[in-house]
Amino acid sequence: MITTVTLNASIDKAYHMTQKIENGTVMRVAETHNSAGGKGLNVARVVKLCGSDTKAAGFVGGYNGQYLESLLDADGISYEFEHINGETRSCINILDPGYGSTEYLEGGCEVTAEEETSFLERFPGIIRNSDVVTISGSAPRGMGRDIYQKMIRIVKKLGRKVILDTSGEYLKRGLESLPTMVKPNKDEIEMLFDIKVRSQEDVIGYAQKIYEKGIPYVVISLGGEGALLVCKKGIYQGKPPRIEVVNTVGCGDSMVGAFAVALERNMEPEDALKFAVAVASANALSSNTGTFDPAKRDEISQNVKIIKL
Numbered sequence: 001m002i003t004t005v006t007l008n009a010s011i012d013k014a015y016h017m018t019q020k021i022e023n024g025t026v027m028r029v030a031e032t033h034n035s036a037g038g039k040g041l042n043v044a045r046v047v048k049l050c051g052s053d054t055k056a057a058g059f060v061g062g063y064n065g066q067y068l069e070s071l072l073d074a075d076g077i078s079y080e081f082e083h084i085n086g087e088t089r090s091c092i093n094i095l096d097p098g099y100g101s102t103e104y105l106e107g108g109c110e111v112t113a114e115e116e117t118s119f120l121e122r123f124p125g126i127i128r129n130s131d132v133v134t135i136s137g138s139a140p141r142g143m144g145r146d147i148y149q150k151m152i153r154i155v156k157k158l159g160r161k162v163i164l165d166t167s168g169e170y171l172k173r174g175l176e177s178l179p180t181m182v183k184p185n186k187d188e189i190e191m192l193f194d195i196k197v198r199s200q201e202d203v204i205g206y207a208q209k210i211y212e213k214g215i216p217y218v219v220i221s222l223g224g225e226g227a228l229l230v231c232k233k234g235i236y237q238g239k240p241p242r243i244e245v246v247n248t249v250g251c252g253d254s255m256v257g258a259f260a261v262a263l264e265r266n267m268e269p270e271d272a273l274k275f276a277v278a279v280a281s282a283n284a285l286s287s288n289t290g291t292f293d294p295a296k297r298d299e300i301s302q303n304v305k306i307i308k309l
């Protein structure tokens with residue numbers, strides 16, 4: 001069982017446009033697709049598609065919160081949310097033939113100190129049957145910057161594996177609790193170390209710095225270039241084949257979902273990397289966020305190159 005935590009859940013709205021966006025004009029949306037979003041809920045859908053049991057946790061509130069739960073019911077994903085007074089946010093992804101994808105991410109509502117305490121008290125019970133816990137995305141306003149640090153400590157005390165996928169101060173503080181795996185992208189590495197990454201050697205160097213803190217699996221995702229994995233067995237590069245990208249939103253979440261499944265199944269690191277790159281790249285072929293066609297994943301998987309560096 002894999003529990004995916006999304007503190008800042010969202011109704012993700014994908015607007016499919018048939019015409020290129022022209023700023024300052026009225027644009028009509030050809031098709032809208034709503035999904036239960038915020039990074040961790042994309043992770044949950046991917047875990048389910050990979051064939052593992054999953055449960056979603058985090059905060060939801062208001063009418064959007066009710067709607068989000070109904071979307072998860074339709075997806076067949078179980079959940080155990082903390083219900084809060086604030087209204088769950090919406091995030092918009094506009095897909096047009098000119099710019100590709102343009103995202104508008106709301107900050108999210110306020111979570112009170114009482115709501116945070118209540119969630120943390122219930123958290124050990126929520127994850128008690130989980131082998132792996134994923135913690136993804138931003139936190140809503142009002143929450144302490146050390147929230148992920150506290151949650152990782154709880155997961156590790158129970159002897160479970162935990163993947164952290166976040167950015168900025170939440171990542172910095174979260175790393176101090178030594179999660180089993182982290183998956184920053186290039187931007188997140190640059191923010192974390194306050195540097196500019198200029199080469200693959202740079203990426204490997206910073207990944208090693210994180211690994212040396214005591215984090216067993218460090219994955220740096222590099223978009224169309226695939227991903228790098230630093231672990232005890234060595235340093236690996238996973239390269240996807242060139243594909244006709246449709247929508248890359250949720251690719252990082254798909255990678256986290258696939259790695260959670262790989263950790264649950266105790267896959268060898270190189271097999272896990274191949275699996276995760278194939279799943280994430282297959283997500284880029286789907287117009288909807290956090291989903292993929294298993295047949296396309298299998299096809300891509302045959303052409304993913306795993307190189308030991």
Ligand SMILES: Nc1ncnc2c1ncn2[C@@H]1O[C@H](COP(=O)(O)OP(=O)(O)O)[C@@H](O)[C@H]1O
Nearest residue numbers: 185221222223224226227240251252277280281
């Ligand atoms: N243009 C692309 N072509 C093929 N695969 C892609 C592309 N963009 C993303 N992916 C896949 O998704 C993974 C995660 O993407 P990335 O954009 O690095 O994550 P994030 O969404 O966290 O920024 C990559 O490692 C790769 O496997």
Ligand SMILES: O=P(O)(O)OC[C@H]1O[C@](O)(COP(=O)(O)O)[C@@H](O)[C@@H]1O
Nearest residue numbers: 037038039091137138249250252253
């Ligand atoms: O919680 P955050 O960091 O604000 O991100 C939320 C948004 O990011 C997305 O997951 C997309 O993220 P990625 O493309 O990086 O995987 C949206 O689906 C979601 O609503």
